[in-house]
Amino acid sequence: MQRAKRLRRPGIVDDTFDDFVRTRGRALYRYAYVLTGDADDAADLVQEALLRLGDSWRRVVRKDDPEGYVRTIMARQHISWWRRRRRERLVADAPEAAYTDVRLDGDSGLWAEVGGLPPKQRAVLVLRYYEDLPDAQIARILGISEGTVRSQAARALGKLRVRRRTSQMEEV
Structure with missing residues (x-):
């Protein structure tokens, strides 16, 4: 909730951020797809990374490599999501079959x-x-x-x- 409020305030994200997203968005999506192997997960990964980038855009844009920064966010976020999915969860009934992580849509x-x-x-x-x-x-x-x-x-x-x-x- 706090993040959403900060993004809605005027001046937090400026035209340079919009230009960055417009020009590098497809490349970031391709990178996310290669990491995740799934179109929906890739879109979620890009969206989450851009939200985090938007929060610190003014600081990041002063440095030389905002794309490197967002790719770092994406790689770390992908590993974090994978770890979270792989943790054991207690369930009432045992599954009938083993879990297989299918990631590349055939x-x-x-x-x-x-x-x-x-x-x-x-x-x-x-x-x-x-x-x-x-x-x-x-x-x-x-x-x-x-x-x-x-x-x-x-x-x-x-x-x-x-x-x-x-x-x-x-x-x-």
């Missing part, structure tokens, strides 16, 4: 395999190979060390290699 190929990785590993791969960022910047965005970036990337690539080999062997 896409096949590499993106489907990347979608099966844990969120932090997926975020590292997206930032490294899709966004073409160096390890130092990825570490800063995700709030982890460069060593963790490298180990997460190595683990993710290892899992993808094993899955590829397994699927190729099944085809034969």
Whole structure:
């Protein structure tokens, strides 16, 4: 409620914010889609990130990279949402089947395999190979060390290699 009141006050968000959203909105949505693998989750992620950016726009716009700031918000928010969804919840009746996190709406190929990785590993791969960022910047965005970036990337690539080999062997 407090956030909504602040955004409605005149002068909090100015024309430069509107211009930023208009010019970079689609790129942010594409980035969110690659992170989440789902169009609706991507739209929610962009909206939440832009709300948070709007709250601190005057401070952020004075720096050189407002898009980097919002992408950092998006990566961290995505991991936070994933963690929240994965927590155990007490229920009256046990489920009849195991839970499977389907994230890529039936896409096949590499993106489907990347979608099966844990969120932090997926975020590292997206930032490294899709966004073409160096390890130092990825570490800063995700709030982890460069060593963790490298180990997460190595683990993710290892899992993808094993899955590829397994699927190729099944085809034969």
